[in-house]
Amino acid sequence: MDENVTSKRTRVQNGSVDLTRQRILTAAQQVFSRDGFQGATTREIAREAGVNEVTIFRHFHTREELLHATLKHSCASLDALVQPEEHWREDLFGSLERYVQEVYTHLRGKEALVRAFTSEAPILSEATRRTLQEFMLKRMALLVARLQEAQKAGLVRTGLDLSAAADLLPDAVRSAMLRHTAFGDDPESIAAHLKGITDIFYQGIKA
Numbered sequence: 001m002d003e004n005v006t007s008k009r010t011r012v013q014n015g016s017v018d019l020t021r022q023r024i025l026t027a028a029q030q031v032f033s034r035d036g037f038q039g040a041t042t043r044e045i046a047r048e049a050g051v052n053e054v055t056i057f058r059h060f061h062t063r064e065e066l067l068h069a070t071l072k073h074s075c076a077s078l079d080a081l082v083q084p085e086e087h088w089r090e091d092l093f094g095s096l097e098r099y100v101q102e103v104y105t106h107l108r109g110k111e112a113l114v115r116a117f118t119s120e121a122p123i124l125s126e127a128t129r130r131t132l133q134e135f136m137l138k139r140m141a142l143l144v145a146r147l148q149e150a151q152k153a154g155l156v157r158t159g160l161d162l163s164a165a166a167d168l169l170p171d172a173v174r175s176a177m178l179r180h181t182a183f184g185d186d187p188e189s190i191a192a193h194l195k196g197i198t199d200i201f202y203q204g205i206k207a
Helices: 003-039 042-049 053-059 063-081 085-090 092-109 111-123 126-152 162-183 187-205
Strands: none
Touching: 003 042, 003 053, 003 063, 003 111, 042 053, 042 063, 063 126, 085 092, 085 126, 092 111, 092 126, 092 162, 092 187, 111 162, 126 162, 162 187
16 A cells, blocks of 8 residues: 555544544533533543543543543643743733733633532542642642742742742632632622732732
């Protein structure tokens, strides 16, 4: 068989596998969000994705593996929310403001999944909690690195525990999102709240 034909067929097959995997992850996110991590079943996820359960287990060997992949898939876009280093060195407040607003938007788009994890985290398996913790620590390390660059530029005071600071900021944004979606705050109140979070954090770390 012609090599070009074989190569094209392989690319098509790989593309089909990737699309199927994406459909399963999207469906899993919807079902985990709606039914909770304990209540969700692979049968329901398969129905939502338009595949059979065998296909799910062909891509993800266990339900636990599917859950891990779903959580990672849902959080992966957080990496893009941290601006390049030069922005943090030149405009710390502006970088923090963008970060807070974008993390808030990201979390609000995944509100149901955030609430499911918040309520069920204590009863998830140790392996799942450890996997998610490691993943979030990597995301936090990226924010710490940006704060360190701002510190080198003289914008962040020395002697500050940047790991603790980087842990506090996303927690404050998540708490704000959960409160706003529960009580239905108006856009102006939300904007003021996020501005307040940014300002309080900035005042606490600036040189």
